[in-house]
Amino acid sequence: MMSTALLEDTVLSPTAGRLYRRQNALTGLLFGVGLAVLGWFIALNTVQSNENFGSDMTVAVTMTCWVIGFNIGIGTFNAVFAWVLGHDQSREDELYGAGVSQGRSRYFKYCTDHKVVGTQYLILVFVLFFVGGTLAMMIRTQLLTPNSSFLSPQTYNAVVSIHGMCMIIATIIMVSGPFANFIMPIMIGAKDMAFPRLNAMSFWVVVSAVPPLLATFFVGGVNAGWTTYAPLSVQDGPAMICFAITIITFVVSVTVAGINTLITVLTMRAKGMTFSRMPIFVWASVIGGGLGLYAMPAFLLAMTLMVADKATGTSFFVADQGGSGWLWENVFWIMGHPEVYVILIPPVGALMEVLSTFSRKPVFAYKMIIGAMTGVAGLSIMVWAHHMFTTGWAPDLAGPFMLTTELISIPTGIIFLAAIGTLWRGSNWVRLPMYFGFLFIWNFIVGGVTGIYLSDVPADNYFHGNMFVTAHFHYTLLGGAMIAATAGLCYWFPKVTGRMLDERVGRWAFWLIAIGFQVTYMAQFYEGFKGMPRRVANYDPVFRPENLVSSIGAYVLMAGWVVLLYALVSSWRNGAIAPANPWSAKSLEWHTETPVPLENFLQDPLVINDPYGYGGVASEQIHAVFGAHAHHGANNGDHTS
């Protein structure tokens, strides 16, 4: 038995943590800006004079220096330097690194505790969604009237591009960041992630990727959309370099996080946590993270070549010099389609937990869900050219890509089957997470059905590049993934914050979101049916009424998110104290204290069943036993699987 003294109450010597003691977000900022200014000054006096690429190279040097400087300042490289110099970290240093004795300031530091990292990610996701949402409001305001001059065409394109990329980054990390970090290790009975320092790194690296993205607005703006098709993107100013540095940095973060998730699940499971007892959300985190390891490096490669084209005069993507825009489109979508499922699979896993808990039933067809998620991930790497049906590249491949794309609807259908099978004859405890669960099912059905039109080449020849596509992917990614993630957020909020979410305000937010969303994107489907192209700053007056409706819907939708944010923030500060297990759920995260202690469990769990024993016989009802029944110290490295 572990003593009752909590690890986080350990009194550390005043030197514990060494260099980390003097580092926080502010030193990161200072070092980042300092090194960026230094790099900028050197570049200005050397490479800037190159008449073709001078300013591109200067921006590349400055932004790279920012990223490296920030990470030096925050402490990303401390442990590596210390190890090289022969100073390995002591236990005290590790406890300091995990945030012991630092109170709230640990949220602004390079903290290795997975719960701190998860919380940091959650805040970052809020910030990114707020930025992306504000940009979306600017887009919809511009499109209120056909010939609006609210934004210049240049600014409009910049806003559209950064709205897209900001939302893509936010949605990739919206579940894999907060919940795969905070919740998933507890779910499998681990004390932390397999690589706690890499975990902190994945967070601070993605933080350092954000300023270059926003800097694009100040160096001319990205003109080419989030897809940055070449050669248009190669024509762009240095903003494209900032954009590429953001992506390259972001991919490093996602890769590190993905490896960490995989290794954690492979090696850190509690005794008895066999693969077939793992919660669906753990499977979803593994499959989503693993798919990211396949998809994201292609993005890093593409953006590296893009930087080379722009800043050094290579011509990978410049047709006039022997390159090919089609090459860009291929590499981009080889990343871009799996990436859709990197976004989608983890929230769907979270949703399954919500549906099971609030239906008071086991998830339906557990093994088929895992098979379906794996099948979706596998097929998703073979469908990329359906984004290129109308490009004229390889028309003979239209058939094969139509096949793979339509095949994906089979495993996706199984996920629907599992969702409705879980609801079927369930008790349906309609708490706030369940509201978002139902909304997900409706939105994702609409997104799925409209997807099959787009998978059909002759129909896509009408819909490609028009507002129908915009509406379709917002139904899947915002209405699907983000609503499922919101269900997960409302579900795990008591565990993460220690407070109950104010569901009365939350329901107001829900209705605004649900209705605003349908109005916004149904109007955009209509625009698409009528033939309005996407990514236009002004449009033909024939599209006026539906654009007006869509913009009004968008304002309502944004109002809903703001109300939800208010509910989250006010509950986080003043909400009722949450019990350890407010939902009477079975998975491990609900069977440890709230707030969750450092290293998660005061007594090690021994898992004896899957966490879905609702309504079953007594022996199935219990997911895990603690303490006397469980062998102490079995957590690290000693597994039965």
Place this chain on the structure above:
Amino acid sequence: MSSNQLHNDDSILEDLAPEVDRDLHSKHVRGTALLWLIMTVGGVLCGIYLTPRLMPHMFAKEGRDAVLTVQVFTVVAAPVAALVCAVALYSLLHTRHRASLEHPPKDGKPLRGNALASGAWLIVSTLLVVFLLFWGLTEWSAQQVVHADSLTVNVVGNQWVWDFEIPAQKVRLEGDKSLIITKAISMSQLNLPIDVPVTFNVTSKDVTHGFWPVNLGIQVDANPRATTTVHATPDRLGKFVVRCSQLCGLNHAYMYTEANIVSDSTFEAWVAGGATKPIGSLIAKGAA
């Protein structure tokens, strides 16, 4: 504890099981089936009657193919989508736990899977996918048939205008008439004779554009240093818009022009007049 009381209240109904369970069960099935039927009929009607009204009049078979595909796919998807929605809606309407939201209701039936349901679902969805694929490939391959004597039109995308050129060629019009174009015609609007198969050779002078003669239902990108090809046979008189469907920079929104589909005689008159006059003025004359 109040939660226990709740459990007891809630479970009265359930404790009558197993004798009435089968009845209850079929009651659930009947309720859901009714919802499913209503939604399926709604979806099918939407597919047949609503979707074509949302889309513009098409000027070529390719465009009508797109409309028909939307209709057929909506009808085919309706039963599946309706089943998902019906089960979700039924469970929403049939929420048994209204007394208190504070405490979890009694557990539901521990259904961990059902081989019959899963198997049927898999088979049906696979058959549907096979149908979608068959439909798409059939339509697509029919569209790929190239008429040997089609009218060639060169399309060039520039930032941010479309340029069209009808190179010197012999055009076969209806009824074995033919029109010989001796000198290449350049035009800023897309003027085409009705019922003549057209091959568009599309390229770009700068960045990637998307050649989208909207009401023909065809689309292909204009890429620099490459020529892409697309075919259609306009079969309806009138005009529509040619747009750019690929973000191409600052004035992408303004990269559009007019397409005029005119009668043989109007087209001939226009060519005979040096192809310089706006074709609109001739349409009025031709109609008179």
